[in-house]
Amino acid sequence: MTLKYAKYQALGNSFIVLDDIRPVGRGREFEGMARNVCSQATGVGADGLLIVSRKQEIFAVDVYNADGSWAEKSGNGIRIAAMHLLNKELIVGKTSEVETGAGTCTIGFHRGNEKRRIISATLGAPIFEADKIPVTTAGKYFINQPVTCENKSYVASAVSIGNPHLVLFCEHFDFDWQTIGRVLESDPIFPNRINVGFVVAHDEANIEVRDWERGVGPTQSSGTGAAAAVALAVMRGFTDRVVTVQTQAGQLDVSWDDKTDQLAIKGPVEFIVAGEIDL
Numbered sequence: 001m002t003l004k005y006a007k008y009q010a011l012g013n014s015f016i017v018l019d020d021i022r023p024v025g026r027g028r029e030f031e032g033m034a035r036n037v038c039s040q041a042t043g044v045g046a047d048g049l050l051i052v053s054r055k056q057e058i059f060a061v062d063v064y065n066a067d068g069s070w071a072e073k074s075g076n077g078i079r080i081a082a083m084h085l086l087n088k089e090l091i092v093g094k095t096s097e098v099e100t101g102a103g104t105c106t107i108g109f110h111r112g113n114e115k116r117r118i119i120s121a122t123l124g125a126p127i128f129e130a131d132k133i134p135v136t137t138a139g140k141y142f143i144n145q146p147v148t149c150e151n152k153s154y155v156a157s158a159v160s161i162g163n164p165h166l167v168l169f170c171e172h173f174d175f176d177w178q179t180i181g182r183v184l185e186s187d188p189i190f191p192n193r194i195n196v197g198f199v200v201a202h203d204e205a206n207i208e209v210r211d212w213e214r215g216v217g218p219t220q221s222s223g224t225g226a227a228a229a230v231a232l233a234v235m236r237g238f239t240d241r242v243v244t245v246q247t248q249a250g251q252l253d254v255s256w257d258d259k260t261d262q263l264a265i266k267g268p269v270e271f272i273v274a275g276e277i278d279l
Helices: 029-038 075-087 177-185 223-236
Strands: 002-010 013-018 048-055 058-065 095-100 103-112 116-124 145-149 152-160 164-169 195-203 206-213 217-219 242-247 250-256 263-278
Touching: 002 075, 013 075, 029 048, 029 058, 048 075, 058 075, 075 095, 075 103, 075 116, 075 223, 075 263, 103 263, 116 223, 145 177, 152 223, 164 223, 177 195, 177 206, 177 217, 195 223, 206 223, 223 242, 223 250, 223 263
Parallel strands: 013 048, 058 095, 164 195, 206 242
Antiparallel strands: 002 013, 002 263, 048 058, 095 103, 103 116, 116 263, 145 152, 152 164, 195 206, 206 217, 242 250, 250 263
């Protein structure tokens, strides 16, 4: 089976988009497909695979991590899928809507061209209730709670941006955050596993992040991870609601509107290559 694809990256977070628009975007067959095409050794190599389908009058995007697991939402992934659809002239105009596994996102197309464009996306309201993230805990929320990695205790907070995130605030990144992320991702208190972010709050308008993504490992950026970091930074009183998030591959602008409760991200998306892969 030969598949046509395009590969994009958003601040170092890379995804493969299949050219074909599918009638249904979620199925077990895509799990093995994702493992194959995302493999650095035997495939194209990427953090995830995006399957685009039609849902009534709008497009829907299903996200598969490099390990084949399905993800409810990806902030960078939906921006990449939207740019691919724009490049193929399947959507037109300066805004569009894209359905995800966790609700509808509004996409905004800003300056740029088919190679590189600034694209924004709304991600919905953050969810802090523990049972909706989900986190197995006695309290209603999981804020400033102890978590354990290799017999050491850390303070962490959890939030859902349509997908689950655990955030640890720290003073620097001069420690083995990757091991902590790997261990905490699969901690039994997170029944669906969890994305893990490490955050340094520099001032009221600037934070820096390191991301361990569920089903992928360390990534240079995460759109929903940046939004989760800002939501919890605001809750902790570290930042205002409009924040520049410094990732390992560049800057992402994040805002949390106090009237609509909507989180939004804005940053670059770049086309890398298009081709065919024989599975």
